[in-house]
Amino acid sequence: MKSINAHLNPGFELECYHNLRLSILMNDDNYKYWFYSNFVNLVLYKSNQEIVPYIRFENHIDVYSDLLVEEPLMKEKNWVSSIKKCIDNNNCVIAFINWSKIPQSKYFNQEKEMIHEGLIYGYCDETKHFQMLAFDVHNLPYTTIQVPFSVVSKELDRIFESQFILSKQKWFKYYGFPITRVTKRHINHHSLNKHKLFFSLDRSRFNSSYKDNAEFATGYSINSYLSELFSEMHYENNLQQISKFTNQLDYWKIMNLKLILHKNLMINRIRLLKEVNNSPELLKIEQKFEKSLHNLKIILALTNKFKQKKESKYLLNIANQFRKVHEYELRGTYQLLEYLVKQ
Structure with a gap:
């Protein structure tokens, strides 16, 4: 044998091509710092046919070209x-x-x-x-x-x-x-690539709005985009739109789980930085992303409630939770950028 x-x-079973290749890499600690220097941003693409937008990590399969x-x-x-x-x-x-x-x-x-x-x-x-x-x-x-x-x-x-x-x-x-x-290919990275991390976070400051009919969002603005989407579904009480969303609940759960995965990665990334410099500043940033993670788990629970009850008040609650996630992630991102500038 x-x-x-x-x-x-x-942990990337929601993005098949990543999970297979990470299975090859991630049992080797040499690749840990490479991993956390990548997979920093999510991107959102609006669908013209579906209510639920498509969300994935910014990195595509070419991220493995050197490995x-x-x-x-x-x-x-x-x-x-x-x-x-x-x-x-x-x-x-x-x-x-x-x-x-x-x-x-x-x-x-x-x-x-x-x-x-x-x-x-x-x-x-x-x-x-x-x-x-x-x-x-x-x-x-x-x-x-x-x-x-x-x-x-x-x-x-x-x-x-x-x-x-x-x-x-x-x-x-x-x-x-x-x-x-x-x-x-074998590599030997001993720390996070702060240069790559900085520019990834800098790209995430691109603002986009569901209300402005934007077709793309990235970084923390994904949360405000989703907040506007769920708020519109609630206030306009568009039965056809809500019916479409109800039919896509399983797909929406997958997108929600990607958001949760992203926050877990950010928390682990900050903890790696703390291993080198356990500063109070990093602790505050970590707490921001932990609060974001907590609110995303609430959104997952609210989605399950909506699936059971079919009441639009849960859509409004989801919108409110996404506003909180946006606020925490926006602050955490800017504080992390400021921290990296000082290094």
């Missing part, structure tokens, strides 16, 4: 030997397979195909299976799974033999489609 040391869940070398994996004798060779050389493999064919997947036996990536990080010759990290298996958002050699080989062959799948999924080439060998 051969297995590469992978992080079983870095991970991703190259298409070619089938030599067979897929099993090709993948095992990668793992023997301490390289993980990103493979796209059809999860509707995998019994442990929530998509098993569904009529619609579910072509999605997973991370192969180990194998066992005795049981003839690959160890993988995958999404929506074993009733969990992201966890480890054992998939037989024969199933992985069959599904990869099926993808390569299907011109329809190859054509439909070609846009995911730079996400690792259909199968990619990933080589990790």
Whole structure:
């Protein structure tokens, strides 16, 4: 049996391409400071069709360019030997397979195909299976799974033999489609990159407003944007708009959880700074983001209340909570910028 040391869940299961690559990196402390020097900002994109906007981290897949070398994996004798060779050389493999064919997947036996990536990080010759990290298996958002050699080989062959799948999924080439060998470059960072942190926070001061029909928001203004959105839903009592939001509650919960993840990362980032200089100033900044986190958890609870009761007063409460989050995050961001300037 051969297995590469992978992080079983870095916490980015809501952004698949990040979680897979962070699984390769985050079990190694050498990458900790690189990680917290990135993933500083969220960005929001308005949807013309949906009520709930799309929110993601500003960093995209190119953030790994200096850390991970991703190259298409070619089938030599067979897929099993090709993948095992990668793992023997301490390289993980990103493979796209059809999860509707995998019994442990929530998509098993569904009529619609579910072509999605997973991370192969180990194998066992005795049981003839690959160890993988995958999404929506074993009733969990992201966890480890054992998939037989024969199933992985069959599904990869099926993808390569299907011109329809190859054509439909070609846009995911730079996400690792259909199968990619990933080589990790070693780095040795001993502290946060304050230069990068400063300019990331500086970018977050871009202001945008839902009332002004802005299609993009970033940083702390995301909170005021969302406050205006929920306030409008409440005061205008637009039944069609509220109905659309009700149908998107699961999607909204995902966006809410991304906001919570962002605040947790900011708190951890500040604590890393405190390890070097445990100043009262950093403590005050940390408290601002802890209050933001607390209010976002209240918003999550209010969302669940709205789901149960369908009363618009909860939308107003959510709007008020987002105003508080905006205030705390705005102050915390400016105080952190001032702290970095003094260093």
